[in-house]
Amino acid sequence: MMTENLSSLLYLASSVCFVLAIRGLNSPETARVGNFIGIVGMLIAILTTLALPSILSYELILIAILLGGSIGTLLALKTKMTSLPQLVALFNSVVGLAACFVAAAAFYRPEAYGIGTFLNISSLSIVEMNLGSAIGAVTFTGSVIAFAKLQGLISGSPVIFKGQHQLNALLGIILLGLLAWMVFEQTETLFWAILCLSFVLGVLVIIPIGGADMPVVISMLNSYSGWAACGIGFTLGNILMIITGALVGASGAILSYIMCKGMNRSFFNVILGGFGVEDEVIQQKNIEDRSIKSGTASDGAFIMENASSVIIVPGYGLAVAQAQHALREMADNLQDRGIEVRYAIHPVAGRMPGHMNVLLAEASVPYDSVLELDMINRDFSQTDVAFVIGANDVTNPAAKTDSSSPIFGMPVLDVENAKTVLFVKRSMASGYAGVENQLFFKDNTMMLFSDAKQMCDEIIQALK
DSSP states (O other): OOOHHHHHHHHHHHHHHHHHHHHHTTSHHHHHHHHHHHHHHHHHHHHHHHTSTTOOOHHHHHHHHHHHHHHHHHHHHHOOGGGHHHHHHHHHHHHHHHHHHHHHHHHHOGGGGTSEETTEEOHHHHHHHHHHHHHHHHHHHHHHHHHHHHHTSSOSSOOOOTTHHHHHHHHHHHHHHHHHHHHHSOOHHHHHHHHHHHHHHHHHHHTTOOGGGHHHHHHHHHHHHHHHHHHHHHHHTOHHHHHHHHHHHHHHHHHHHHHHHHTTOOHHHHHHSOOOOOOHHHHHHHHHHSOOOBOOHHHHHHHHHTOSEEEEEEOHHHHHHTOHHHHHHHHHHHHHTTOEEEEEEOTTOSSSTTHHHHHHHHTTOOGGGEEEHHHHGGGGGGOSEEEEESOOGGGOTHHHHOTTSTTTTOOOOOGGGSSEEEEEESSSOOOTTOOOOGGGGSTTEEEEESOHHHHHHHHHHHHO
């Protein structure tokens, strides 16, 4: 028989596993072990919950587990590495929606949760419940918008209109007012007004955020989902949900802060402001008026095989083309010739934190060859070749030289300091932030127009 003390002890063990899992995910070398520990912790949590005497229907729980587990497994198996950010955004939305459903159930059936009767819920519980549902609603619609932007269903450019910040601030104040009002007067109208207003805020908060800040958005929404779960954990009286939600919420918030600091961005400016708006007509005119140098795979192979050092800079183009294995083979061929090959990773390269690290790890790239921005940036000036694959915004010198650019102040990889820059790209289109890359027009830059995987395969053939 599961006692309260035993369940608390097992929940504590599960929480420790989650902490160790987060710790393990700090490094690609320990990520696999961290994932395994997290799975063990979740298994302990599920089995402990199922053994509680308060469980009324094992049938419904089993159906829910099988249904949710099947959908999650199917999505995970079918999701390509390029779509991993979308998958994370989608899962964040589900967590937020679940918080809303639990809050609605607790509001209409408070007796089942031991928090009072209908429209006569304890003040503390009503605050916890509505905070959890409000955060969950913001998480849901915000994550849906993030998913749509990442998937290309809607434009990744910021959606900005006059008075946007004032409107968001007003709606935020109204939301806080409704939450306070709910404590003194519990009505169905207020409950659904809070929920609907939170859904609207989720949309308005995310649409002005541009593509270059999308990794921060993913991290932020992950934090929101944790706080939503934490709030609902208080409503349910579930210690594990409180602890786990707080862990996810705090770690996501800290990661978002670290990323903003690394980008030299104000956290609040990223969350509340637009980013990367640019006139496409002007941009196209500038492209037409400036000359570039373009080459072939043979040109790229010749330049690299005559170099002594090469730094590879992967970006989203690598993920789109699924070129990580071809890139690893190309790097191995260069190393067999005695050429030093390293990889430079920008903190926000790709569409989510660690996106490039995951791709390179999948291709079994040695961890000691993969270096972060602050560790390798100074080495570009002593490097013969910088081989860039679709890493557009994070290599743009405009971030350092053009004060009018929306990315000005964001630390970027100093690839232009290399003797030669080989830039693999399908076209001259701007990056996800919508900003023209000045690197394309540098005298030491050669554009290699092609799909990343095809280009790497052709370079491999040319090296043989």
